[in-house]
Amino acid sequence: MLPAYGRPLVEVFSVRAVGGPARRPPCGSVNVFDGRRGQIIYSHSGEQPASPIQSSSHAQLQDGLLLTGPYRAISADGSVAIKLDLHDASQELAPSSDNKEAKAGLISWDVYEPSEEYDKAISRIVDTRYGPVEVTYAVLSNAVEASVEVTLVRREEEGQAADTGPGAGVRGRIVARSQLFEIETVLFDGEFGQSSRAESTGATTIPLARSILAVPLLWPLMVEADLRARSGDEIAIGSLEFQPEVDGQHVKRLVGRSGAVEVKITWSGE
Structure with a gap:
């Protein structure tokens, strides 16, 4: 019987705000691009209340966001990008498109980069208009x-x-x-x-x-x-x-x- 093989995939475990007092969940979106498709895994317009998820771990000091995607598994056959365009709904003035792009947090992964790690939980903190946000994810070699x-x-x-x-x-x-x-x-x-x-x-x-x-x-x-x-x-x-x-x-x-x-x-x- 031949061994079964899966494929390289990415799993995003959580997205959470870090630093400062707890506050309302951010507006905006978190998108993942894998070369095959772009997928929204979090979206909140500010018109409807968004619900954070309390972690069962007492070590978690902030609330994680309630992720609603992806709708298909994220491929790791090539390059992967996680884009966080998050902001505080209380902001009075919308930023210019240039400033908006500059403040959109970005995490990238490249299959051709020798230093990239597989089968390990990775936590990265990126800056957004909402403030620092931690993304925990893993790139799986056989999934x-x-x-x-x-x-x-x-x-x-x-x-x-x-x-x-x-x-x-x-x-x-x-x-x-x-x-x-x-x-x-x-x-x-x-x-x-x-x-x-x-x-x-x-x-x-x-x-x-x-x-x-x-x-x-x-x-x-x-x-x-x-x-x-x-x-x-x-x-x-x-x-x-x-x-x-x-x-x-x-x-x-x-x-x-x-x-x-x-x-x-x-x-x-x-």
Whole structure:
């Protein structure tokens, strides 16, 4: 049996402001360009409130931004650029286009540069109009794309009324992490207004903030959930382990006291 091989991919774990007191999330966007396509992984216009994500680590002094992309895994076959055009919504005057470009933080990676590192978590701090921002990412030498879908299954106890209305649903967190890095990637955080509702006899797909990951092929991927009903009752708490593949699907279920979550991962090595 021939060994399976993935492809070089980039995973952006987190983007967070550093230095100074905590403040409102930045306006603007974070874009990634890989030679194949440009993708927006964060965007906030200032018209709608953006929600930061509190890290589970007490060592994290600032809030990370809620990333919503990419929609396809980021290729590392050639050059990769991460552009951070972030600013404070309270700025009264819009900068000129020249100054705007000068203050857009940029992280670049080149496959032809011998000093570039693979399979290592890298944190870079860049200056933006919002202030210094730290980006944590990794360039993976042998990786696959993982498309994650999480379905909430609720069970109505005998004599208990079914959840009704848009406010009834799930609150909590869903994160993913490769055992190579032990760094969390936030997929869902219901503490900031995201919620999902399932009828007592059915199921619903939880709206993940991001669903596409680049994961090392040879290391297990953990998906961890801590989900509760609005009342505080446990729905499902625990973790599931998946072994990445170059193609196919894996489906596993995490069962809790008052429900379950089903996690489906579709693998792609192309």
